[in-house]
Amino acid sequence: MSHQDRGRERAMGSHADDLLEAFRWLTPKHSLSGLAFRRDCTWTPWRLAFAALLWAWSDHRNLLDRFGHARKIIEHLFGKQHEPAGSYQAFIKLLRKWTPALLECLTLAFRQKMVASLSAAWTIAGWQVFAVDGSRVGVPRTRANEQRYSPKSKLSRAAQQRRRARRRRQREKEARQRQANVPQIWLTTLWHVASGLSWAWQTGASDSSERAHLVAMLATLPPGAVLVADAGFVGYELWRTVLQARLHLVVRVGGNVKRLKKLGYARESSERVYLWPERAAADQGPLPLRLIVSHNGRHPVYLVTDLKPTELSHRAAIEIYARRWGIELFYRHCKQTFERAKLRSQNPDNALIELHWSLLGMWAMGLHSHARLVQRGIAPRKISFAGVLRAYRESMREYRWRPPRGERLVARLDGALIDDYIRRDKTSRDYPRKKQTTAAGQPIILLATRQQRRKANQINEQEKKRLTA
Helix, strand or coil: CCHHHHHHHHHCCCHHHHHHHHHHHHCCHHHHCCCCCCCCCCCCHHHHHHHHHHHHHCCCCCHHHHHHHHHHHHHHHHCHHHCCCCCHHHHHHHHHHHHHHHHHHHHHHHHHHHHHHCHHHCCECCECEEEEEEEEEECCCCHHHHHHHCCCCCCCHHHHHHCCCCHHHHHHHHHHHHHHCCCEEEEEEEEECCCCEEEEEEEEECCCCHHHHHHHHHHHCCCCCEEEECCCCCCHHHHHHHHHCCCEEEEEECCCCEEEECCCCCCCCCCEEEECCHHHHCCCCCEEEEEEEEECCCCEEEEEECCCCCCCCHHHHHHHHHHCCHHHHHHHHHHHHCCCCECCCCCHHHHHHHHHHHHHHHHHHHHHHHHHHHCCCCCHHHECHHHHHHHHHHHHHCCCCCCCCCCCHHHHHHCCECCCCCCCCCCCCCCCCCCCCCCCCCCEEEECCHHHHHHHHHHHHHHHHHHHC
16 A cells, blocks of 8 residues: 555544535535636635635634644645645635635525525524624724725815814824724624524625615525514615515614504504605605514514514514524624634735635534534524534544544534523623613604695505506
8 A cells, every 4th residue: 555545544534524524515516616717726616615614614813824724634635736725825815816706606505505404494483584784893903904994084185174273183083083993894694593594794894884785685585585673774765675675574663763654555453554754755655564562571672564464473573583683693603702803814805805704614614513403303592603613623623533433523513502501691780891772762653644645545546557557
């Protein structure tokens, strides 16, 4: 037996093979068959994607060491002729070019795996439910990152020149502005509520619009899905766009939007309200909605939905919104457990690459573990992300060795469960940096005027004529 054959024999059945088997399950080679590198490139899209996920999963502190860790595993599995690149700079340059295409292929493959493998945890009350929310991810404060991701100054050049005479106050203001003008990437995520896994995301500068991000992601949702969101995702144009995309809404509302009652546009009931701002009343019809009132133990919670009581019960709507809290836990896992509260790339393009592969890495780990555990009857909410991450990282640290019984990757995933210990309420702690939030308040509901009812009747008649024409 040759030296190379003996080396390959030692590699078979190692922790690295477990990682490779998991990636093969997640992304069959045909899922990336539409991509091709140049002929003289010994690297393939499939192996590059595997190396990038290993790079994201690694527990090393800096990016260069993560790359070195991933490179060692690739060399152990495939030999030196298939190393991802000779240096980190070459590796990240290749990722910058191919991440958009790889991201498109991998998200499609992961969604197909979710549908095929998580049928037992796919719907809530018979509906496919997706939550949406946004958060900021920090980046190093380099000049390039500040130019790309910091919020744009609202002060014009002329205004700055007029204030030069007041140098002291201007210097103080600029110092405060620099302190608050921290470069951050705004991340808006669509999250599948029943399975607890990602579905899509959009990124932008720290002053980006999460509503615009949501509109850009609507095409990824299956028709008839229910979109659940907090009070930040309100507005006539946004809701109208969602409904026109053949989707449904369950959104928390407060005093930031006015609603009408007894407009006569649709069948009236005690829960019927309408969203119809004055700017839309000239040429667009009102949005008939249903107001649901619940209580969370501290204050009332007001929800609106376009679904009828026969389609979505009062209790089911409250359950759907309550489970929206999982997306907040997703961001906590991403920032604290996965340690992505602040990225490490000093180049703005590289920071986006780092963020995309971090999110893909979380999605891949979650999908692989959920598909196995859900089939055993374990609810996704009982699966510990920290335990799943620990299982992957332990396998990466011990990639050279053949695991003893009970320490393979799948066996470690079987133990990645949340214990049944009941934790006491810690909300009374008053930390100095604790984020203080206020309740959304009671929605403003106005009785429709005679003129509004007349206008609604006219629009209703026009729509009936259009349908019968």
